[in-house]
Amino acid sequence: MRGTFLQYTRSLAMFVLMGFLALLPVAVGAEALDWEALETETVSLLSRYLQVDTSNPPGNEIRAAQFFKAIFDREGIEAKVFESTPGRGTIYARLKGDGSKRPIILLNHLDVVPADRRFWSVDPFGGVVKDGYIWGRGALDMKGMGILELMAMLILKRQGIPLKRDVIFLGTADEEAGGTYGVGSMVREHFDLFKDAEFVLNEGGWIALRDGKVWYYGVTVSEKTPFWLKLTATGTPGHGSVPRPDSAVNKLIVALHRLMNYQTPLKVVPDVQRLYADLADLEPPERRERLKDLKASLQDPAFAAEFTKDLVANARVRNTISITMLEGSNKVNVIPPQASAQIDTRLLPGEDPEAFLEELRRVIGDDSIRIETVLSFPPSASPIETELFRTIAEVAKKQDPGAIVTTYFPTGFTDCHFFREKGIPCYSFIPMKITDQDLALFHGNDERVSVENVKFGTRMLYEIVRRLVY
Ligand SMILES: [Zn+2]
Numbered sequence: 001m002r003g004t005f006l007q008y009t010r011s012l013a014m015f016v017l018m019g020f021l022a023l024l025p026v027a028v029g030a031e032a033l034d035w036e037a038l039e040t041e042t043v044s045l046l047s048r049y050l051q052v053d054t055s056n057p058p059g060n061e062i063r064a065a066q067f068f069k070a071i072f073d074r075e076g077i078e079a080k081v082f083e084s085t086p087g088r089g090t091i092y093a094r095l096k097g098d099g100s101k102r103p104i105i106l107l108n109h110l111d112v113v114p115a116d117r118r119f120w121s122v123d124p125f126g127g128v129v130k131d132g133y134i135w136g137r138g139a140l141d142m143k144g145m146g147i148l149e150l151m152a153m154l155i156l157k158r159q160g161i162p163l164k165r166d167v168i169f170l171g172t173a174d175e176e177a178g179g180t181y182g183v184g185s186m187v188r189e190h191f192d193l194f195k196d197a198e199f200v201l202n203e204g205g206w207i208a209l210r211d212g213k214v215w216y217y218g219v220t221v222s223e224k225t226p227f228w229l230k231l232t233a234t235g236t237p238g239h240g241s242v243p244r245p246d247s248a249v250n251k252l253i254v255a256l257h258r259l260m261n262y263q264t265p266l267k268v269v270p271d272v273q274r275l276y277a278d279l280a281d282l283e284p285p286e287r288r289e290r291l292k293d294l295k296a297s298l299q300d301p302a303f304a305a306e307f308t309k310d311l312v313a314n315a316r317v318r319n320t321i322s323i324t325m326l327e328g329s330n331k332v333n334v335i336p337p338q339a340s341a342q343i344d345t346r347l348l349p350g351e352d353p354e355a356f357l358e359e360l361r362r363v364i365g366d367d368s369i370r371i372e373t374v375l376s377f378p379p380s381a382s383p384i385e386t387e388l389f390r391t392i393a394e395v396a397k398k399q400d401p402g403a404i405v406t407t408y409f410p411t412g413f414t415d416c417h418f419f420r421e422k423g424i425p426c427y428s429f430i431p432m433k434i435t436d437q438d439l440a441l442f443h444g445n446d447e448r449v450s451v452e453n454v455k456f457g458t459r460m461l462y463e464i465v466r467r468l469v470y
Helices: 005-022 025-032 035-050 061-075 143-159 183-189 248-261 270-282 285-292 301-307 311-316 353-364 387-399 416-420 436-441 451-469
Strands: 078-085 088-095 104-109 133-135 167-172 199-202 207-210 213-218 225-234 320-327 338-347 370-376 426-428 448-450
Touching: 035 061, 035 133, 035 143, 035 451, 061 078, 061 088, 061 143, 061 167, 078 183, 088 143, 088 183, 104 143, 104 451, 133 451, 143 167, 143 451, 167 183, 183 416, 199 387, 199 416, 213 270, 213 387, 225 248, 225 353, 248 320, 248 338, 248 353, 270 285, 338 353, 353 370, 387 426, 387 451, 416 426, 448 451
Parallel strands: 104 167, 104 199, 199 426
Antiparallel strands: 078 088, 088 167, 133 448, 207 213, 225 338, 225 370, 320 338
């Protein structure tokens, strides 16, 4: 289209101005990037990464670590592969800053849960891109986020702008099985590599959608902690034809029955209170007032009964007990000398595992039952008064002015606890818009992430990191 002379002069002036701004990369920042090309690159990298089978067990994360190493080497980013035990690889890469601020760690796990091909409509390790989605085991949990973190590293490096802090990329083994051979081993054996970090960004929270619209930005700062226990009962063995009231199995059943009926006390930790208070305004009026002071509201038995009917809400306001594994005789006509059960108990942040164990002993009321700890680590939380939390909130409000940014509180746990135990704040936030249908795909069949989400996430994660390093 032809323009007037005035329009022409204006656009010429604009052209000159833009050229001048391009010489000031700090001022221009993200605007100077070719986002379309970067988004295409992200999608293709994720597709390739999903083809690396890291099903845990056995893991074989070394393949994924080498996948990343090759990319970092090509881009001139210092990177190293660690192998905690044969096949269990972790990738560590670092972009150097000027040291005026302490490092940030971009954490992701390389392993995925297994996928049963029979229930998938595509090859779970084919990296298929179709119908607007990138399909494959790990697309959401959490190879997608791993690639967003990789892209943030690549963009920063290519921009060549001096950084105020180091950016560490840490892709680890074994998260899906507790992290012993991944973050656990890195923290135990190589803590010097990142002991100076100011904070960690990991998987966990996300942008929750309701009715197709953004509901809230959920950043996880604390989690329930597993406290797995094994109960063993002993008794006189014998023939099944002569029942014994004091058999090991009977004693165990009595103990488990008491635990099953036990209602642990209701407790509202600050992060849970904040979550419900922040979301209260979107609720109907009677419920709104109740949620604003959840602790007080739960004193009312009628409200407490209604609130805890939602099993996830229930698990957020108390320590929980799930009886999951049982072992008695291996023959129907033999009364065994021993019977055992494992229970999956989960503690709220700030709880004392020893005190909870005492509480359970009281409930069981039978000192002959032996209780051993199978897994326990100290319940911990990260403070929200950090530059990372503020930055996530700022970026969220910039793209979504009315957005609610709150502390999403999960009932499960991630590798974050390894860092929290060392005093390094760790937040879980995947910058993707996640629906209830997406949630069902975590560990599910036909796991996939939308291309739209990957593009959006690449930009949002880069924007968060950019604000922290420039
Ligand atoms: Zn995960």
